[in-house]
Structures are given as C-alpha cells and as structure tokens.
Amino acid sequence: MDGLYVVATFSISTLFMSILWYIKTSQGRRANPPLPPGPLGLPILGYLPFLGNNLFQKFTELGHKYGPIYSISLGKKFCVVINSPSLVKEVVRDQDSVFANRDIPAVGIVATYGANDIVFSELNSKWRAMRKIFVQEMMNAKSLDASYNLRKDQVRTAVRQVHAKIGNPVEIGPLIFRTELKVMMSMLWGGKFEGEEGERIASEFLAVAPKLVDLFGKPNISDFFPLLAWLDIQGVKKQMETYMQIVDKIFETVITQHEMNLSGEIKEGKKDLLQILLEIQNKQDSEISISRKQIKAIFMVRALL
Structure with missing residues (x-):
C-alpha cells in the first residue's frame, strides 16, 4: 500500500x-x-x-x-x-x-579565453575597443587589400588540387572546408608562415578545427541547466579544454614568431591580420589597446565562427 x-x-x-x-x-x-x-x-x-x-x-x-x-x-x-x-x-x-550580454555557452567561454573576443564579450569599454579595432584597422579596405594575395594563393592551390584529380571523384565538402580554413589562417597569420613551416602549422590547426566546430554545435546540458554546469555531465567543457591546449600552443608559436619578425620588411600584399594587431599592441600613443589574450580570442572567433 x-x-x-x-x-x-x-x-x-x-x-x-x-x-x-x-x-x-x-x-x-x-x-x-x-x-x-x-x-x-x-x-x-x-x-x-x-x-x-x-x-x-x-x-x-x-x-x-x-x-x-x-x-x-x-x-x-x-x-x-x-x-x-x-x-x-x-x-x-x-x-x-x-x-548585448547574451548567455555564453560553456564551450564559448573556454574557446574565447574567458569571453575575451568581440562576439561573447560583455558590452563594455573592452568590447568597444575591440570593435573599433575590427572596423578601423582589420576590416577596412586597405587591410583587406593587403591580404588579397594571401587569399588568392590558397584559392589557386585548391583549384590545382581539383585539376590534378581530373577523371577521379573529388569530395567537394571537405575540400571547401579546408580551403576556407586555410584562407582564414592565411589572413590571420599567413604572411610570415610559408613553405614547410606554414604547412605544419596549418595541418595541426586543420586537424583540431573540425572538432572545435562540432563542440560549438553540440547541445550541452550545462547550457540548458546552469545549476548543473559544474558537473559537466557530457564532458563537453573538458573536451574543449583539451583541444584548446593544442590550439593555444599553435597561437603562441605563431604570435611569438610574428613578434620576432615585427620589425622586418613586409612583402607587398602579404600583410596579415596578426601583423596589424601586434602593431596596435606596440603603439605607445594609440587610443585603443589590445592584450595577447584578446588577440588569441579574436583568432578563434575569426577562424571558426
């Protein structure tokens, strides 16, 4: 009973x-x-x-x-x-x-170094500074023209790959995804990474990028029930942290190399976005500033979202 x-x-x-x-x-x-x-x-x-x-x-x-x-x-x-x-x-x-100030997915916080990017950052002075950098420095006609040859080189490479497989089936989806990522990486940091070193870094990033995209699109209980977020029931946050360790090493390698070459001569049409960001970071009299963490967060959003 x-x-x-x-x-x-x-x-x-x-x-x-x-x-x-x-x-x-x-x-x-x-x-x-x-x-x-x-x-x-x-x-x-x-x-x-x-x-x-x-x-x-x-x-x-x-x-x-x-x-x-x-x-x-x-x-x-x-x-x-x-x-x-x-x-x-x-x-x-x-x-x-x-x-503004929308809820941030658990993986978004990890992938953007604590919401230090322009997409997930709170509407504050830090966000306004990043927006100003995007509009005035990164997305203006002069900066885009400076990276034109970087974009053109990657598209030509993809066309040559298709041409080399005449008479054989070609998986267009993966080819387009890889080409888009390589174009974006060239715009971000390709001006200083060419040849074998550039291919190595590109391969490492391309290996982990699809996994990051999948995690961003994966429904996560932690986002729907915030009280359970600390449990990370599905292990999504832990997976993102593991992948971000790999990504962070790539970013650190690229940024360090760019800093060493910052005073070097820039090839015409080969100025990437990292060069622009580092120049802003090093300007003593600049009205806007950006941190290393923000640069890496911008990289993540610019490459994947």
Missing part, C-alpha cells in the same frame, strides 16, 4: 505540475506584446527531448514551420531563435545594445 501511495502521489504531482506549466506557457504566449510562436515541449525539459543530434538542422526545420522568429524552451532557458538575415541585422546591429 505504501508503494502504491508513493506512486499515486508522484503521478498526481507530476500531472499538477504539467498543468501549471502548460497554463503558464500559454499565458506567456498570449502576453502583451505576445511572445513569438513556437513548440511547447515538456515540463522542465522543454523541447530538449525533440532536438535530435543536429541542433542547427532542427532549428531550420522549426523555422520553416513557425516562421523567421520563434520561441523555444530548452531546459531552464527560454530562447528566441532568429532565422532571417533582416532580423539578424536588426538584432546584432540596429538594436545591439538591447540584445
């Missing part, structure tokens, strides 16, 4: 909580202004059980069903998903001060 009483009490409590959750969720969607449409999911867990293994694919499917903006409960997190270029522009540019 005691066992039946416990089961009955638990069942009734669960049913009662489910009803309350449904009422609360329904009222939230009828709020003024109303919340975006979206799937209801389950109590406590929200829509987590239905996400599947591919988070981005599921979000795309829900976008087709609910439109360019929809809401979804993921554990303890209530999320609004933007699935339209015009809305993304509205959020990240026109209304950036309103939507």
Whole structure:
C-alpha cells in the first residue's frame, strides 16, 4: 500500500505540475506584446527531448514551420531563435545594445579565453575597443587589400588540387572546408608562415578545427541547466579544454614568431591580420589597446565562427 501511495502521489504531482506549466506557457504566449510562436515541449525539459543530434538542422526545420522568429524552451532557458538575415541585422546591429550580454555557452567561454573576443564579450569599454579595432584597422579596405594575395594563393592551390584529380571523384565538402580554413589562417597569420613551416602549422590547426566546430554545435546540458554546469555531465567543457591546449600552443608559436619578425620588411600584399594587431599592441600613443589574450580570442572567433 505504501508503494502504491508513493506512486499515486508522484503521478498526481507530476500531472499538477504539467498543468501549471502548460497554463503558464500559454499565458506567456498570449502576453502583451505576445511572445513569438513556437513548440511547447515538456515540463522542465522543454523541447530538449525533440532536438535530435543536429541542433542547427532542427532549428531550420522549426523555422520553416513557425516562421523567421520563434520561441523555444530548452531546459531552464527560454530562447528566441532568429532565422532571417533582416532580423539578424536588426538584432546584432540596429538594436545591439538591447540584445548585448547574451548567455555564453560553456564551450564559448573556454574557446574565447574567458569571453575575451568581440562576439561573447560583455558590452563594455573592452568590447568597444575591440570593435573599433575590427572596423578601423582589420576590416577596412586597405587591410583587406593587403591580404588579397594571401587569399588568392590558397584559392589557386585548391583549384590545382581539383585539376590534378581530373577523371577521379573529388569530395567537394571537405575540400571547401579546408580551403576556407586555410584562407582564414592565411589572413590571420599567413604572411610570415610559408613553405614547410606554414604547412605544419596549418595541418595541426586543420586537424583540431573540425572538432572545435562540432563542440560549438553540440547541445550541452550545462547550457540548458546552469545549476548543473559544474558537473559537466557530457564532458563537453573538458573536451574543449583539451583541444584548446593544442590550439593555444599553435597561437603562441605563431604570435611569438610574428613578434620576432615585427620589425622586418613586409612583402607587398602579404600583410596579415596578426601583423596589424601586434602593431596596435606596440603603439605607445594609440587610443585603443589590445592584450595577447584578446588577440588569441579574436583568432578563434575569426577562424571558426
């Protein structure tokens, strides 16, 4: 009898909580202004059980069903998903001060050296300084023109690889992914790393980069239930820390070599972004400054996101 009483009490409590959750969720969607449409999911867990293994694919499917903006409960997190270029522009540019300071994924904190990049950093003076560096120094026409030959060299290499395999099947997906990463690495630090040394560093980074991308897209319980984050139940944070040890060694090697060659002559059209960042770091009278940790965090975001 005691066992039946416990089961009955638990069942009734669960049913009662489910009803309350449904009422609360329904009222939230009828709020003024109303919340975006979206799937209801389950109590406590929200829509987590239905996400599947591919988070981005599921979000795309829900976008087709609910439109360019929809809401979804993921554990303890209530999320609004933007699935339209015009809305993304509205959020990240026109209304950036309103939507700043978003929750940072556990892997994001590790990969960006404690949110020291321009994507995950809080909206403060440090973020404004990095944004200024991006706009005025890194993404202006002069800097992009200076790295033109670096980009051209990598594209030509990819074309030669395809040409060498005439009559044989070519896996375009991996080829494009590798080419994109090599183009990005050339823009970041390729001006000083050519030949065998450049290939070695590129190979090391390319070996770990897909694993980093996978971890960024992997649903993590720590993000949906912050109280459980310290447990790292899925071991996602630990995996990211392991990969970041490899990445950090690569970054340190590249930055150190650039610092040694900073006073050297720069080839025309071969000025990479690290050269620009180090020049800013070494300017005594500069209005903006950047730390070594911020440089490495910018590298991660620029290469992978």
